Amino acid sequence: MKDVLMQINEIRLHRLRMHLKQPFLTSFGTISEKEFFIIEVIDDHGTIGYGESVAFTTPWYTEETVKTVEHIMEQFLIPLVFQQSFHHPMEVAKRFHTVKGNPMAKAALETALWDLYAKRTKKPLWEMIGGIRSEVEVGVSIGIQPSIKTLLDKIDAYLQEGYRRVKLKVKPGHDIDVLKHVRQAFPTVPLMVDANSAYTLNDLHHLKKFDEFQLLMIEQPFGEREFLEHAELQTVLDTPICLDESIRCLDDVKLATKLGSGKIFNVKIGRIGGLTEAIHIHQFSKENNIPLWCGGMFESGIGRALNISLASLEQFLLPGDISASNRYWDADIIKPEITHKKGKIAVSERPGIGFHISYREMERHLVERKTFKNKNIS
Numbered sequence: 001m002k003d004v005l006m007q008i009n010e011i012r013l014h015r016l017r018m019h020l021k022q023p024f025l026t027s028f029g030t031i032s033e034k035e036f037f038i039i040e041v042i043d044d045h046g047t048i049g050y051g052e053s054v055a056f057t058t059p060w061y062t063e064e065t066v067k068t069v070e071h072i073m074e075q076f077l078i079p080l081v082f083q084q085s086f087h088h089p090m091e092v093a094k095r096f097h098t099v100k101g102n103p104m105a106k107a108a109l110e111t112a113l114w115d116l117y118a119k120r121t122k123k124p125l126w127e128m129i130g131g132i133r134s135e136v137e138v139g140v141s142i143g144i145q146p147s148i149k150t151l152l153d154k155i156d157a158y159l160q161e162g163y164r165r166v167k168l169k170v171k172p173g174h175d176i177d178v179l180k181h182v183r184q185a186f187p188t189v190p191l192m193v194d195a196n197s198a199y200t201l202n203d204l205h206h207l208k209k210f211d212e213f214q215l216l217m218i219e220q221p222f223g224e225r226e227f228l229e230h231a232e233l234q235t236v237l238d239t240p241i242c243l244d245e246s247i248r249c250l251d252d253v254k255l256a257t258k259l260g261s262g263k264i265f266n267v268k269i270g271r272i273g274g275l276t277e278a279i280h281i282h283q284f285s286k287e288n289n290i291p292l293w294c295g296g297m298f299e300s301g302i303g304r305a306l307n308i309s310l311a312s313l314e315q316f317l318l319p320g321d322i323s324a325s326n327r328y329w330d331a332d333i334i335k336p337e338i339t340h341k342k343g344k345i346a347v348s349e350r351p352g353i354g355f356h357i358s359y360r361e362m363e364r365h366l367v368e369r370k371t372f373k374n375k376n377i378s
């Protein structure tokens, strides 16, 4: 492979605020807008790589927030990117190890460096990371609805559109009854639930009732550190457990596998600190026949494009939470927007993430922009 050397001269952080078309209700509360950063890294050739930070304004999902991501990038990660030139984004991912935790901040910058690297080597990102699929299967994650009727209508509409799997958010008091109605109306649809840690081991017998609904999996019933409790649940549950919030790195996948805490893993680039760690998790999962799928964080088009690249890897065997742009946004910030055909999204054959940013759309949602120049260079 042609050897490239990248030196980052400038980094721009664009803080955007975009309104979701419809508010999304989880076991924690309602989300009606998304505030996030679009990252631009510019190298000595003038090539630009794009990344997106996925953290929310409040720490309801994991501990990072928009503000902590900004702080960690500004004070620690950007200086590490500027420190010296590199041949491969994995070198910078390694530099980031000196900063503990903060995976979403790391991923935001690291993914931008991957996009840059793929553009410099003139390859699509999905191909660069070893993807094998020209299109990826996608499903929808549906928030808690005001009534069963609204939920059934929504599911119907998404299935008509072609989405391949339905994920429902559940919580205590909003589970079995909902599942009964959904299974009655849609007896064979590929269905799963996500609890975002809303249950405890005390709910063991209640959760056992989920087995009657032929669910593909139950996602993150317990707290993020409750590897032992998840393992105990899995011994009584036939439905496979999938871990989301619990998985921050490859070691968590190894631990969960060893203990039997889960049989399937939801991979989110932000939650695990970037594509480098995702590639390592993928390798381990392939060697051990563990099914993976790509989760979502209400990303704009940049984050969505990164997710599509990830989902093209071999072991991503189940449909991802990767909806088309128009499910969440009136207008996305990339061109072309992401669309699906019968629940499949095609990867882009263009270099890098394969989409152009629309600066006009980005300006419309801009809250603040910060520019950092590399002072190590003359």
Ligand SMILES: O=C(O)CCC(=O)c1ccccc1C(=O)O
Residues within 6 Å of the ligand: 061, 140, 141, 194, 196, 244, 295, 296, 297, 298, 299, 321, 322, 323
């Ligand atoms: O459609 C999406 O982007 C994913 C929706 C979703 O379920 C979700 C959205 C935000 C934070 C956490 C989760 C989750 O998978 O738990």
Ligand SMILES: [Mg+2]
Residues within 6 Å of the ligand: 194, 196, 219, 220, 244, 245, 266, 295
């Ligand atoms: Mg989840």
